Amino acid sequence: MIEYELEGLDLGAVRFAISPLNELGLGLRVFRDPGRYPQHLPWLRMTESARAGLDTEVLTALTNERLWTPDFLHPLPTSPLTRFDDELALVAALPGRVVRGKLLEVHDPLPPVLAGRSDRVLARVVRAVREFWETCFAPWWPRMRTVLEGDVAHRGRVIAQRGLAAMFDDLSVRVRLVGNVVQVSTTGRGGYRRTTTGAGLTLVPSIFSRGGSTPITAEQPPQVMYAARGVGTLWLPDDRVAGPQALVDVLGAARAQLLVVLESPASSTELGVRLGVTTSAVNQHLRALRAAGLLTSARHGRAVLYLRSDLGDRLVRGG
Template identity: 35%
Template structure:
């Protein structure tokens, strides 16, 4: 067991945050090791053909994920709910010495041109995010935010002891220390030294916890979010009565069918519409901020926005 030793200052600085960047990184590990992540097979089945069509070269990022993740591509989020662009800017802003230290720790060669290499890493992650994670981000974020609300309630009603007791079976709080059982059986004691601890729920981290304690990075504990299994559950095929009354049956039907990102042609066939008719309805939904288009090769995929996820989730 590894033990994290807290001071009063560390407890005061312990916080909860979510990270879209980490979901991209963790989902790449799912993509490269699918047998260890059976929960996410529905996502894999949808995303693999899309990535193949886009011919995106993921090697600049994947080489940073084995056997461990390079810290500079997955640092602790700076705010409680950053967007992907803010986190990518953090990657781009890392000092060369810190990047090379991370590469040295993983036994990887240093970058001959660090600025160009890091920019390539960041742009690859951004392109991958748009193809593989962004279409599902509203439902993923809903699960992560629900987990954070639950943890915040536990902290407010029972303090750190109750928070950590409910977090994961591999964690145990005792006497000002947090004992962590890691997959690699790492042991010893790590003093947080007033740096605090960031607790970050993750969907794609399931079923494992992971820990970053290497200075000068802020200590970070990632754990499987409650309700992760619900993300890939089948969604209702019929739109709700309330939603149909507000935006009409064709648009409500299209939104309901978008439990998975799809093209205009696919949606037209599923909804029993002409391609032209489906296109008109999707344009209206886009203008209303209910769907977002993403180009994948020669195709345009539509996915629901946060607002649409909320509307479709309200059944009546």
């Protein structure tokens, strides 16, 4: 059990952020053991040819049988707008002894590919990770990021409407708030407890998390990585996202499709990519659905995210 003691229930102690490098680190689990992540098999198929040219020896060695990954692949993000290049630069600048220590927390003894001189091992890890990002993540990152940003927007609304405790109740079956202590269940025997005083608690939504997870050691800043909403539709082909026939008869195919997809927040740009239509066409349908009270919208950073309203939910269920 990992426990983080909040400073009372001060909202300022809890923040949300997105980490591209964290997504890559968790994605290595899918790379190593695809059978545990069936929802991401379409992504693996789409990247199969690209992965053939990667340094698979290093990428596989960055996880162990329990699918642990070194903490330096899970940096504390400071913003929902964190850039991958900035995070990887911090990893590349780590002292060799720190890198070796973090690798030993995952493997003891180290596999041969990670057991050489620390500077050479780090250089090879950074190169392998960068190539993994450029071939298997960067082309799909706008789609992934939209899902992650939509989750953050949803959690913010829950806090505003129902409070911090309600948000934690819906975060993960592995995470719960007891008094002012956030408890995260772990699969191992170990655990630790620390206060968030001075550091706060960062909540990081993830495409590749199956539940709630934390850094391996207490010396890392407090953070909880959890499964983002809407991942189930991330890799669905366009013809799988269709509304019930009764809904199509009333709204038309395009608007019924949008209403079904918007169970989770998304921007017009993301919707256009997913549904294979222009952004301007999507915007026309979104305006009509919102005017009818079937959608809500909220600005998040530079994007406007749309989500089904309560009325829209009832219409889809009835359809």
